[in-house]
Amino acid sequence: MKDQSSKTLSSTQRAVRELRRMIVSGELAAGTDHLESELAQTLGMSRTPVREAALMLESRGLLEMRPRKGVRILPVSSEDMREIYDILTELESLAAQRAAEAGYSEQDLKVLERSIAQMDQAIETENLEAWAEADELFHQELVRLGRNHRIEAIVAMMSDQVRRARATTLFIRPLPVQSNEDHRAVLRAIQEGKANEARERHRQHRLQAKEVLCGILEKHRLNSL
Amino acid sequence: MKDQSSKTLSSTQRAVRELRRMIVSGELAAGTDHLESELAQTLGMSRTPVREAALMLESRGLLEMRPRKGVRILPVSSEDMREIYDILTELESLAAQRAAEAGYSEQDLKVLERSIAQMDQAIETENLEAWAEADELFHQELVRLGRNHRIEAIVAMMSDQVRRARATTLFIRPLPVQSNEDHRAVLRAIQEGKANEARERHRQHRLQAKEVLCGILEKHRLNSL
């Protein structure tokens, strides 16, 4: 049994998790307004923990609290996407560099290897959801290996903000074949301790991903996801 | 009269500002605990807005809420300092690059110029507080010119976290003469539209600042500022 399920978590914590889930899944649609009292009723608790949760999610850039109008689920534009991908590019590249400098063993890099294998398989079977999940895992693990807690937090926050948009573009974009070659190259650089190569390779990988995704958004006029 | 003072701001907002001020100024010392009810009394309001403010400041990495122990003002270690400076290095360097790419006019870059002049003067008169203020202005303006709201927010947050530590090292570190040469070089690169040079120059500037400051912290065993 997991720590989470064994421990009784507070209403505020439940509200944060549940609202976050509803937002990133699109259950609470981008651009929609929701009164605190509505959300409280939905979650089966009073306004107090809902407000506290909303404040936290506001800090994470997922929603906005506006007096009398309720909380507004923030939509993501292609401009937002560019901002976010720029940040991810810089911080993840540094993580890749640091990971390469750390001299990790093959054992330490097992999760990275596994996620790449999963992506390979997902591409073969054209299972896009599985690919997205493995891709997320790769990037998350890469950042973890960079050993900077604040970067982990920031990247997680930015990833949450673009999750809906990513899910949408997933079925429009071409099969991410190039992407996995990049992942392999980054991993190889880390294995060989080539910090600068790991950094630059990942950098290029992210820059390209940005152009692909933002290109799709702009082409399809998807400016509020 | 300023907008802020004319507009009646909510208790929560007042609590955020006041608590933030007290934390970054050291009035609420690093590592100390404070009960919600105490803070509420100090600020002349009930626990509700204090709790809301504390949640927001917790998201900003300035404090930690622990049941029964009150809010704990988070101390900053040299390890934290390294994490933060690594982030500032990456994000500000990107901002410098973007600023150079934007093709700003001399007029647009006036604030940068002025802050550099202020730093020059501060160094001549050995007025360290004035130098720190101008330095803060330079970096803030640089990031603003990078035109990425999320980077602005993240940099502001990280700056808040290290503000106390910076203030401490300010009177220990050598006069930041090299620093201002760097600033000039970055500005020149931006003026000339040399994006890569602006980026790399600022990068080196920040990396060096990190080593200077962290070196001081480690040498003096200042591991909880």
Add this chain to the structure above:
DNA sequence: GCATTCTTTAACGTATACGCAAATAAATGC
């Protein structure tokens, strides 16, 4: 009809109330 003022509603911001559980103090057993 349209604009304007007044009324009403309702959502939020904040204070207050209260139960629970953790920490401390007191009491009991040995």
Add this chain to the structure above:
DNA sequence: GCATTTATTTGCGTATACGTTAAAGAATGC
């Protein structure tokens, strides 16, 4: 005296209450 159990306190988490005020609706004047 020391360990262990039992009271007591206290701080938080959450529900609730309530005043304020912005927005919507009704009424009035022209």
